[in-house]
Amino acid sequence: MQTNQNFFLPEYIQDFKCIGKDCIDSCCVGWNIKIDKATYKKYKNSTNKEIKSISQKSLIKDDLKSNINYGKLVNENNCCPFLTKEKLCNAFKLMGQQSLSIGCSTYPREITTFDKIGFISGSLSCPEIARLCLSKRNLNIKTLKKKKLPNIFNSHNVFSLQTKKKLSDKKLRFVEEVFSKINDNSTIFKTLKRIIISYDKINSSESSINNFSKSENEKIKKKLLHTDANILATFCFSKLVDRSKLGSQSSNGLADSKGEFRDSRFRKICKKSAFKSDYLFSPKTTFVEQFTNIYNTKFQKFRKENDFIFKNYFINEFLKNIDSIMNSKNSLNNFIRSIVFFITLTDFLLVCQLFEDNKKLTISSYVEVLSAVLKSINHSSKATHELINLFRKLDKNNLSKRLVALY
Numbered sequence: 001m002q003t004n005q006n007f008f009l010p011e012y013i014q015d016f017k018c019i020g021k022d023c024i025d026s027c028c029v030g031w032n033i034k035i036d037k038a039t040y041k042k043y044k045n046s047t048n049k050e051i052k053s054i055s056q057k058s059l060i061k062d063d064l065k066s067n068i069n070y071g072k073l074v075n076e077n078n079c080c081p082f083l084t085k086e087k088l089c090n091a092f093k094l095m096g097q098q099s100l101s102i103g104c105s106t107y108p109r110e111i112t113t114f115d116k117i118g119f120i121s122g123s124l125s126c127p128e129i130a131r132l133c134l135s136k137r138n139l140n141i142k143t144l145k146k147k148k149l150p151n152i153f154n155s156h157n158v159f160s161l162q163t164k165k166k167l168s169d170k171k172l173r174f175v176e177e178v179f180s181k182i183n184d185n186s187t188i189f190k191t192l193k194r195i196i197i198s199y200d201k202i203n204s205s206e207s208s209i210n211n212f213s214k215s216e217n218e219k220i221k222k223k224l225l226h227t228d229a230n231i232l233a234t235f236c237f238s239k240l241v242d243r244s245k246l247g248s249q250s251s252n253g254l255a256d257s258k259g260e261f262r263d264s265r266f267r268k269i270c271k272k273s274a275f276k277s278d279y280l281f282s283p284k285t286t287f288v289e290q291f292t293n294i295y296n297t298k299f300q301k302f303r304k305e306n307d308f309i310f311k312n313y314f315i316n317e318f319l320k321n322i323d324s325i326m327n328s329k330n331s332l333n334n335f336i337r338s339i340v341f342f343i344t345l346t347d348f349l350l351v352c353q354l355f356e357d358n359k360k361l362t363i364s365s366y367v368e369v370l371s372a373v374l375k376s377i378n379h380s381s382k383a384t385h386e387l388i389n390l391f392r393k394l395d396k397n398n399l400s401k402r403l404v405a406l407y
């Protein structure tokens with residue numbers, strides 16, 4: 001990659017600094033960290049006794065065909081075995097920054113490069129980068145050369161996804177149009193519709209957007225609130241098994257048969273939301289009625305006042321998925337579906353917490369829940385795929401209807 005290559009990046013990417021032991025989560029917790037081939041060999045053959053002993057015990061081969069995912073560190077007590085009691089990385093401490101794997105050197109940034117231009121976004125499963133991204137009103141997208149980004153390209157192991165395809169001038173203009181729409185006065189609902197219309201135009205496709213009247217939108221929204229609350233409650237709460245143990249740390253795992261979400265921040269948030277909304281002890285119809293009422297009376301006000309949160313989330317994910325969005329015709333619609341889904345799931349958990357009378361919703365609470373949702377669900381492609389398809393069935397694959405969730 002040339003040092004004079006230009007990169008588009010939202011300004012918070014440059015401001016990011018890992019807060020280590022002060023982090024409310026940690027990227028070293030809950031995931032089996034993937035290790036690239038060169039780092040795998042470096043750790044296995046290390047002359048440092050501690051690194052060698054941890055590697056012999058916990059570093060195993062994973063995907064031998066992949067350079068980046070060649071090995072993985074098996075968790076101990078749900079943590080990376082290199083994580084110290086002080087929540088610091090032992091490999092970094094004992095061998096220096098250049099010893100980190102490609103994944104650890106790059107996280108929480110995501111970099112994609114086309115022939116002449118690159119795009120940098122953040123992985124919002126990191127609560128600190130999520131905080132920077134979602135708290136910024138009037139978000140600015142900068143264009144900077146690689147040599148002006150020393151705090152991002154701070155190791156030879158930082159990874160960029162290099163696409164072979166070129167970004168045509170027409171597509172680049174579309175990307176710039178998307179950037180300009182982020183700070184206009186429209187709501188996220190209207191902005192996404194306009195972006196889909198522009199995208200259909202550059203692909204010379206018929207418009208895939210229907211416009212509904214105000215009363216139709218209100219009717220659709222009411223129906224979505226009911227169906228989504230039912231489905232998401234089942235997904236988030238039904239496997240909080242033993243009702244009598246709700247609130248106890250010892251109950252069994254949430255979610256899938258592999259217990260993927262066990263002990264995760266997402267699971268703790270589900271427990272809290274179920275508890276605050278009294279879901280497990282109320283008749284379903286009462287729960288849904290109260291949910292709709294609280295959404296309309298308390299949550300909708302927060303949404304309207306902080307609409308920029310949703311636009312910032314959208315733009316970050318747009319940059320992250322730029323390769324597929326630019327290179328495959330239907331991918332923008334699928335991508336927007338996933339954005340609506342993750343917003344709906346986050347909204348759902350937060351509305352449940354608002355059942356508590358004096359609970360006040362803040363941007364920090366939104367950051368906390370969205371980053372936990374993304375860490376557990378977005379990183380489980382199977383769960384994401386299944387849920388999004390379920391929502392697709394319910395709205396009969398009509399994205400215009402699904403978008404009304406953001407109305």
Ligand code: SF4
Nearest residue numbers: 018019023027126128
């Ligand atoms: S999740 Fe983000 S802030 Fe937290 S330890 Fe990892 S990189 Fe640092």
